[in-house]
Amino acid sequence: MELGVIGLGRMGQIVVDRSLDAGHDVVAFDLSAEATATAAENGAEPADSVADLCDRLGSEKRIWLMVPAGDAVDATLADLEPHLDSDDVVVDGGNSHFEASTRRAEETDAAYLDCGTSGGPASAEAGFSLMVGGPEWAYEALVSVFDAVATGPDGHDRMGESGSGHYVKMVHNGVEYALMQAYGEGFELLADGRYDLDMESVARTWNNGAVIRSWLLELCEEAFREEGSDLGDVADRVAGGSTGTWTVEEALEQEVPVPIIYQALAERFDSRNEGRFSRRLANRLRYGFGRHEVARRDDA
Ligand SMILES: NC(=O)C1=CN([C@@H]2O[C@H](COP(=O)(O)OP(=O)(O)OC[C@H]3O[C@@H](n4cnc5c(N)ncnc54)[C@H](O)[C@@H]3O)[C@@H](O)[C@H]2O)C=CC1
Numbered sequence: 001m002e003l004g005v006i007g008l009g010r011m012g013q014i015v016v017d018r019s020l021d022a023g024h025d026v027v028a029f030d031l032s033a034e035a036t037a038t039a040a041e042n043g044a045e046p047a048d049s050v051a052d053l054c055d056r057l058g059s060e061k062r063i064w065l066m067v068p069a070g071d072a073v074d075a076t077l078a079d080l081e082p083h084l085d086s087d088d089v090v091v092d093g094g095n096s097h098f099e100a101s102t103r104r105a106e107e108t109d110a111a112y113l114d115c116g117t118s119g120g121p122a123s124a125e126a127g128f129s130l131m132v133g134g135p136e137w138a139y140e141a142l143v144s145v146f147d148a149v150a151t152g153p154d155g156h157d158r159m160g161e162s163g164s165g166h167y168v169k170m171v172h173n174g175v176e177y178a179l180m181q182a183y184g185e186g187f188e189l190l191a192d193g194r195y196d197l198d199m200e201s202v203a204r205t206w207n208n209g210a211v212i213r214s215w216l217l218e219l220c221e222e223a224f225r226e227e228g229s230d231l232g233d234v235a236d237r238v239a240g241g242s243t244g245t246w247t248v249e250e251a252l253e254q255e256v257p258v259p260i261i262y263q264a265l266a267e268r269f270d271s272r273n274e275g276r277f278s279r280r281l282a283n284r285l286r287y288g289f290g291r292h293e294v295a296r297r298d299d300a
């Protein structure tokens with residue numbers, strides 16, 4: 001199959017490489033000429049604009065977007081739209097909000113597949129897990145590409161109608177936050193607890209047969225191996241948070257309790273806080289009602 005790929009960053013280059021490896025022809029475009037050149041070096045046909053990419057693909061276009069979620073997706077679709085008709089299929093493999101995906105599916109002339117992609121750049125060799133939403137015929141038309149980009153035929157499936165792929169990926173990310181938080185708390189107790197432990201050894205032992213073994217735990221093992229048992233100079237600030245926020249917002253809307261996912265998200269936000277106002281107020285209120293001593297900041 002001939003596949004157009006737009007967005008050739010950490011994830012898009014992998015879509016290109018795995019598609020080429022499986023024998024597909026790829027036409028590639030990125031706003032960054034350097035990224036497009038890298039794809040060309042790997043065997044893709046370079047395009048110098050969205051219009052050029054569409055010209056090179058001809059009719060029945062199959063196009064995979066791997067640009068940042070949000071405005072970049074809308075901007076790319078606006079450029080694509082004059083070149084699309086109902087025989088074409090556009091896949092958005094990024095972390096778009098599911099409601100943005102259902103809106104885009106309604107607005108475009110092409111068949112639109114929202115594809116949640118899990119695995120990250122670390123899965124370049126093994127392949128991704130792909131959660132796809134949208135018209136069945138369009139999913140079927142792209143199966144050989146999904147086989148190539150995913151771990152294989154079991155690494156992708158059609159979740160349902162438009163929006164469902166990104167909905168499932170959103171919840172996946174909420175679970176990811178909660179698992180990271182649970183591992184973090186366990187290792188924190190071990191690090192601050194009664195025994196002098198080698199964290200890499202603990203993680204490795206757990207990864208071999210323990211109930212809680214997982215890929216995230218393998219990544220814990222790797223982190224301790226590379227950074228040391230005390231994580232060296234790794235800061236206690238965690239970036240990101242959009243997909244976890246969406247999960248919690250949707251849980252509130254559906255009235256589904258997700259306290260663990262919410263707590264993991266709150267911990268992430270808290271990690272970016274220099275001195276929590278609520279704790280400072282609690283400190284001062286104890287003086288108010290009990291005349292307890294107020295601890296003061298050194299830097300005030
Ligand atoms: N990095 C990760 O672990 C994962 C990322 N994702 C999602 O995949 C998408 C891409 O992520 P990354 O590859 O990590 O980002 P990235 O920042 O590495 O690459 C994005 C690429 O898109 C290009 N780009 C931006 N706007 C463009 C436009 N209008 N037209 C053409 N190219 C444009 C940029 O030049 C860049 O090369 C995002 O939605 C992200 O949330 C999903 C799963 C895992």
Ligand SMILES: O=C(CO)[C@H](O)[C@H](O)COP(=O)(O)O
Nearest residue numbers: 095118173240241242243244
């Ligand atoms: O989707 C992912 C993993 O599954 C990506 O790594 C994503 O960038 C995570 O973003 P955030 O931590 O802000 O939710």
